[in-house]
Amino acid sequence: MTISLHEIQYSLPLRSATGPEWTAMVLGDFNHFLADHASCERKAHAAAMMLVNRFPEYPALQDIMIGLAREELEHFQQVVSLLRERNIPLGADEVDSYVKRLLTHVRHPREEHILDRLMVVAMVEARSCERFCMIADALPAGPLKTFYTEFARAEGTHFPLVLRAAKKLFLEDTVNERLEEWLAIESDVAQEIPYRATVH
Ligand SMILES: [Fe+2]
Numbered sequence: 001m002t003i004s005l006h007e008i009q010y011s012l013p014l015r016s017a018t019g020p021e022w023t024a025m026v027l028g029d030f031n032h033f034l035a036d037h038a039s040c041e042r043k044a045h046a047a048a049m050m051l052v053n054r055f056p057e058y059p060a061l062q063d064i065m066i067g068l069a070r071e072e073l074e075h076f077q078q079v080v081s082l083l084r085e086r087n088i089p090l091g092a093d094e095v096d097s098y099v100k101r102l103l104t105h106v107r108h109p110r111e112e113h114i115l116d117r118l119m120v121v122a123m124v125e126a127r128s129c130e131r132f133c134m135i136a137d138a139l140p141a142g143p144l145k146t147f148y149t150e151f152a153r154a155e156g157t158h159f160p161l162v163l164r165a166a167k168k169l170f171l172e173d174t175v176n177e178r179l180e181e182w183l184a185i186e187s188d189v190a191q192e193i194p195y196r197a198t199v200h
């Protein structure tokens with residue numbers, strides 16, 4: 001049985017919900033949203049590869065993150081094709097204030113650092129999945145709705161995947177405790193950032 005987008009969206013542990021004003025903003029400037037979406041997929045690929053490169057002492061991390069990086073690169077390619085069909089150029093990356101603010105909460109000692117970097121990836125995956133579910137739900141029937149429904153489903157597997165990676169490296173209790181703290185941080189950050197026609 002395929003689970004519905006609503007089930008995916010409400011299974012995410014996010015502490016605050018994105019408001020419908022965000023969806024309206026995206027639908028009002030969809031080309032801008034698409035260009036930003038492409039850059040998010042490229043950054044998701046880069047973040048997964050950064051974890052592989054920066055923390056070679058955790059081999060358990062490598063297979064999971066290489067797999068994730070590969071999937072994000074495929075997503076990037078899919079969104080780039082969509083941009084090309086619509087004659088939208090790949091823009092320069094804009095500063096992602098959401099991710100930038102999340103990163104200020106990353107601790108520096110090495111073990112805490114890797115756990116927090118994984119948590120940042122997990123938070124970004126969860127919030128992106130929530131928003132792709134909202135877009136897929138709001139779009140009229142057609143290829144774009146199918147496209148975003150598939151994206152939402154794929155992104156829905158990433159939050160649990162990153163959490164599983166963290167639990168291979170650290171005790172389950174350690175991960176769960178820090179996850180609770182990160183969910184509170186993420187909720188504050190998401191609410192501080194004004195809505196724009198972008199993923200975050
Ligand atoms: Fe993705």
Ligand SMILES: [Fe+2]
Binds near residue numbers: 072
């Ligand atoms: Fe993802």
